[in-house]
Structures are given as C-alpha cells and as structure tokens.
Amino acid sequence: MSNYDVILIGSGHNGLVTGCYLAKAGYSVQVLERRENIGGAVCTETMFQSEEYPGGFRMDVGSSVHIMIHQTGIVEELELEKYGLEYIEMNPIMSYPLPPAQSEKGVIHFYRELDRTLESIARVAPEDVENYRNFVEFWGRVNQGVLKAFMVPPTGKNIVSELIKGQVRNGSMFKKGEQAAGLQKIFSSYGKVVDDAFENPWLKTALIWFAAQSGPTPDHPATGDFAGWQSMLHQSGARHPRGGSGMLTRAMANYIEAHGGTVQTDAPVADIIIEQGRATGVRTRRGEEFFADVIVSNAHVQKTMMALVGREHLDASLYEKVENINVGNGFGMVIRCAVEELPEYSASPGDPDIHKGMQLLAPSRQYLKNAIADHTRGVPPQDPAVLAMTFSKIDPDVAPDGGHTLFAWAQWHPYELSNGEHWDQIREREAQKIYDVVTGYAPNMKGKLIDWYIQSPLDIERKHAMPRGNVMHVEMSFDQMFMFRPIPEMSEYKTPIENLYLSSASCHPGGGVFGAAGYNAAQVILKDYRKDRWFF
Structure with a gap:
C-alpha cells in the first residue's frame, strides 16, 4: 500500500503534463505505466543492434514531429531544457517533391x-x-x-x-x-x-x-x-527532440521525480478502486494497491471508463454513450526503417533542405481520393499516400555512423478489413507498398533497407492501447470536438466518479503532440483542490 496526493494512470505526454503541473504546485505524484518504457505514443526505443551497428538505431514508436506543443508555452513554463530536453529546429517544416512524372518541376519547401x-x-x-x-x-x-x-x-x-x-x-x-x-x-x-x-x-x-x-x-x-x-x-515552426521524440516525455518524467514524485514502469493498472462513488486508488495486475486523493487517467476514455471503472459503477446510459464514441475504423500505419542512406528525390537531387523536415509524398488529389475510397471499402489502399521523415539528417544521435532513419507514415488503412484478411498476415505486404512509394520518388532507396519496425493499425492498438488503432483516440470530427469530446458529460476532464479525472487525447482539444488536454486537466484539478489544500 502506498499513498500519494495524485496517482496518474499512464505516462503519455498529456498525462505527464498534468503530473508536472500538479508536482509544480506541491502535490506528490505517482505515475504508473503499463509498459517497460515511459511516454505512451511519445516514446523512443533502441532497435536493430547488430555487429555492424552495435549501438542500434533510436526509433520513435509513436508521434515524431512536435508542432502544437510549441504554441502552448508548456515547454517554457516547465523549463524542460533543465531536465534533459533539447529541441532541434525543422526548417523547412515540410517539403512537397513533385511526383516522378513531373519531377523536373522541382519541390515546394514550407519554411518557418x-x-x-x-x-x-x-x-x-x-x-x-x-x-x-x-x-x-x-x-x-x-x-x-x-x-x-x-x-x-x-x-x-x-x-x-x-x-x-x-x-x-x-x-x-x-x-x-x-x-x-x-x-x-x-x-x-x-x-x-x-x-x-x-x-x-x-x-x-x-x-x-x-x-x-x-x-x-x-x-x-x-x-x-x-x-x-x-x-x-x-x-x-516544428521541432524534433535530440535523441528522439521520447526525450520530451523523459524530460517530464525527470521533472516529476525532481519534484518528489515517482514514475514506475511495468505497472499495468487492472482497475480503479471505487468506494461509494469515489475513486480512492488503483490496483495493478500484480495485486499492488496505491491510494491517492486524486486519480488521473491518461488512458483512452473507453479503456478508463469501461475497463478500469466498469459497468457496475456507471449509469447504464452513460456507459452506452462511452461505448458508442466513434473511434473510427483505423487511421494509418507506419514503417520505422533503418536504412543505408537517405532518399535522393528525383524532384530535388542534391537538395540540402529536403531532409530537414517532413516529406509529403502524394502525387495528386485523385491519388488521395483513391486511397480514401479503398479505406471506405474496408481494404488497405492500393497506392498509399505517405509522409516521410528523415530525422538522422538533423540529429546524429538517432542513427549510428553509416546508417540513417526513415519513418514513413501512410494513411487510410482500415483496422477492420472487409475482405477476410487479417493484419498479422498482410502487415509486411502493406509495409512494402509504403516503402515502394518512397522508392518511386527516390529510386536510390531500392535495396537500402537494413531493417524495419512495422506498425499496422492492429500493432498500434496493441502497442499503445489505442482502440482500433486510432492515434487520435477519438475521431476528430466536429461532433466529437470541443464540449462534445469525449462526451458532453465528461468534456471538462471530470468523470461521474468523484476524484477521477481524464487527461488524454480522448479529451478536448484532441490528439497530436500538443499537451493542451493535459494542461487543461491540471488547471481543473488545481481549481477543484487548491481551496482545500489542507486536505492533502
């Protein structure tokens, strides 16, 4: 049994933002993360170690490009550079190399x-x-x-x-x-x-x-x-943390620990302990119990309310509303590649800027429409649209000498397939389609793959506990934004369970490396409890 002011379920970046602001206000914070690595979908892992590359490659396993958080002031207010975070400017932020058939026309760079x-x-x-x-x-x-x-x-x-x-x-x-x-x-x-x-x-x-x-x-x-x-x-602008995307969440964990909190990994929460309608603690799958005056869930809203809270503690109509939240039919998939060299795009040979930001690989509007049509039919896109990222160009810490990183995110990949196929059987086939788009724009990449880490919609669900592989948690449609997100009854980060709060991308304003949901949740909690500080 352990007692804290605040228990935080999950170590995704929104949850850690909440934890940092509560720790800054003097509350003791305990973070419980189910995986061995912290960060949720803002996490970097070392992969592909070999005799030739003994140090391996630093591969992001979730979000990579940090844009929205730089509009919030969070990084500056928490002074995260003091806790190990160093950002590298991406400039241009992104580039659009014209498709191979028009490659002589060049590239559009979007600079800050x-x-x-x-x-x-x-x-x-x-x-x-x-x-x-x-x-x-x-x-x-x-x-x-x-x-x-x-x-x-x-x-x-x-x-x-x-x-x-x-x-x-x-x-x-x-x-x-x-x-x-x-x-x-x-x-x-x-x-x-x-x-x-x-x-x-x-x-x-x-x-x-x-x-x-x-x-x-x-x-x-x-x-x-x-x-x-x-x-x-x-x-x-847009930035990349030196050493990988996960250096943001690592810095926030360092902040919490420096302010007296603890961050425990390999501690999956099995359920939230509820007594007379009030959350009092959590129980892990190993049977450990932790108690606190405030419980904050950084997990997906459906995971929180339907699994950790459970039907027995919720009004039947509210449970049904949570169950009916639209999480969509998948979102996209990504390949994290260790490669021998960076793409040499036909549209911009020798371009010194193109690898500094994202590369938008989609030949036409019709090409996008075709991919969407395939998704609507419940099958993977025949020709996926790709967003490529080559961070080893600006950050030597993520790749060893003689190697580079290439991340290629593609979109409109249905989680639930209509043709009887299963993602575990087709993931490599679909990954190859994505890599082939890159080689179509940059023929030099043929045969340059060292290894890859594939994340299909099903893989994303398993890795990040994101239902149906939706990296935004909940569809970002108008009927699920602002006070409709995740449902009107819980739009202000509070739940029907007293002292249980939400702080994930399931909440307003949504997904991406933003931190706003975590920041807002912290302000709500501080407002609720500041006047009763003696209670802690």
Whole structure:
C-alpha cells in the first residue's frame, strides 16, 4: 500500500503534463505505466543492434514531429531544457517533391519564414504566391482565438455564438465585413477551403495531405481549420527532440521525480478502486494497491471508463454513450526503417533542405481520393499516400555512423478489413507498398533497407492501447470536438466518479503532440483542490 496526493494512470505526454503541473504546485505524484518504457505514443526505443551497428538505431514508436506543443508555452513554463530536453529546429517544416512524372518541376519547401516559403512556391506555383500570403494572414488571425479556446476547458455554450462574441470582444478574428464569410470557411471542409483558396494542383495536394493528418477526410464538414492551421507553422515552426521524440516525455518524467514524485514502469493498472462513488486508488495486475486523493487517467476514455471503472459503477446510459464514441475504423500505419542512406528525390537531387523536415509524398488529389475510397471499402489502399521523415539528417544521435532513419507514415488503412484478411498476415505486404512509394520518388532507396519496425493499425492498438488503432483516440470530427469530446458529460476532464479525472487525447482539444488536454486537466484539478489544500 502506498499513498500519494495524485496517482496518474499512464505516462503519455498529456498525462505527464498534468503530473508536472500538479508536482509544480506541491502535490506528490505517482505515475504508473503499463509498459517497460515511459511516454505512451511519445516514446523512443533502441532497435536493430547488430555487429555492424552495435549501438542500434533510436526509433520513435509513436508521434515524431512536435508542432502544437510549441504554441502552448508548456515547454517554457516547465523549463524542460533543465531536465534533459533539447529541441532541434525543422526548417523547412515540410517539403512537397513533385511526383516522378513531373519531377523536373522541382519541390515546394514550407519554411518557418513566410517569405522563404513564398519564394519556393513561386518556382512551382507562381499563380498562388499571393493566395498563400492571404491564406496565412486570414487563418493566422482566426487561429489566435482558436488556440485560446484549445487552452481552456470547453464550455457548453453554443460554439457559433462564442466565436461571434470573441470577434466582437477582440476585434481581431475577421476584418470588418468578413464575419459571415469567415465563419463559413471555418465550418466548411478543409478540401473546399484549399480548393477555394488556391489554383495550383500540386500546392493543393500538399496542403490537403498535410491537413489530413488530423484524421477526417477532406470532404468532412467543419474541418476548414485543419488546413488553416498551416498559418501557425510560420509562427511556432516544428521541432524534433535530440535523441528522439521520447526525450520530451523523459524530460517530464525527470521533472516529476525532481519534484518528489515517482514514475514506475511495468505497472499495468487492472482497475480503479471505487468506494461509494469515489475513486480512492488503483490496483495493478500484480495485486499492488496505491491510494491517492486524486486519480488521473491518461488512458483512452473507453479503456478508463469501461475497463478500469466498469459497468457496475456507471449509469447504464452513460456507459452506452462511452461505448458508442466513434473511434473510427483505423487511421494509418507506419514503417520505422533503418536504412543505408537517405532518399535522393528525383524532384530535388542534391537538395540540402529536403531532409530537414517532413516529406509529403502524394502525387495528386485523385491519388488521395483513391486511397480514401479503398479505406471506405474496408481494404488497405492500393497506392498509399505517405509522409516521410528523415530525422538522422538533423540529429546524429538517432542513427549510428553509416546508417540513417526513415519513418514513413501512410494513411487510410482500415483496422477492420472487409475482405477476410487479417493484419498479422498482410502487415509486411502493406509495409512494402509504403516503402515502394518512397522508392518511386527516390529510386536510390531500392535495396537500402537494413531493417524495419512495422506498425499496422492492429500493432498500434496493441502497442499503445489505442482502440482500433486510432492515434487520435477519438475521431476528430466536429461532433466529437470541443464540449462534445469525449462526451458532453465528461468534456471538462471530470468523470461521474468523484476524484477521477481524464487527461488524454480522448479529451478536448484532441490528439497530436500538443499537451493542451493535459494542461487543461491540471488547471481543473488545481481549481477543484487548491481551496482545500489542507486536505492533502
């Protein structure tokens, strides 16, 4: 038996953000992580050690690119650089090499600096230089307000009225006379937003493929800002932690331990101990019991409420609502490759910048539509769209001499297959399709694979306890955002069980390496208990 002020179930980055802020406020925090490594989906592991590469390769097993968290102030407020975190700038943030058939036309680089980006666009899509400038300016104003909404618990007030009130109050979201048109863009689909704003097909494809990383398809309503968030890249940029993505969560664990807390691995929680409607502790699968005044679950909302809490402690209608949350039919899959050299893209031979950021490999809008159509039919895409990442170019710590890392994320891979196949039987076949997309753009990569770590939707579910392999936990559709996420009754990070809180990507504002859900959960807990600090 152990007693703490706070027990945190899971060590994903949102949960650790919550733990850091509570530790900073003086509460004793105990983190219980089911795996041997901390970090949840922000975790880096050493793989592929051999006689030739005795030190192995540092491979991310979840999220890799850190964008959103740099818009929150979390890293700075917690001074995480003092706890082992060092960020490396990715600039350009991403690049779009034109497909092999048009490779002579070059590449579009999206730099943090707007002017440099416009210069790159001018070489491929001169007709869209001013369009891009106007796009960034419009959505930049919108997203200043949206970011503020992300960094506070959602309210039950009408979203449209709140946006209008914000415009009146701040006078910055839309220019005079643009209010109605501006709101229409926000509630439009990101595919239409991009179509309306630009002319060049390759620029459109690049922006739509990057916007698709949030999950919903390009025709989904009220997703306009998935494309509009492009404006924020020019403000905060994108970064990679030296040594791998997991160095962020390692630094936060160091922070908690430096403030008197403990982080215990290989400690899977079996159930939350509930007495008279109040969470008092947790029990691990080994039978250990830990008690605390506050229990915070960083696990998926369905795992938390349906497995750790259980039907016997919940109203039948609420249990049904949690069970019916839309987690979708898979999201994507990824291959983590150790390779002998980096891709030499036909569109940009000798380009010194292309490996510094993400590489968007999708030849056309129709190519994306075909992949989506395959997903809708319940089969893996015949031709997957790929987002490639080559961090060993900017971070020598992740690969040994003579080797490099290549991560290739592909999307619209159904978890549940309609053709009778099983992911354990087809994972290598589908992984090869993804690698073949890379070699189609960069023929030098044929025969350069040293080894790979494959994560199909089923593998992602098993590794990260994300139902149906949805890396966003819950679909990022409008009906499951803001006060609807994960369900209205638990949208403010509280549950019907007294003293049990949520802090994962299942909650507002959703997935990605953001930390906002964890930050917001911490503020709710501090508000609830600060006035009763003596209680601890």
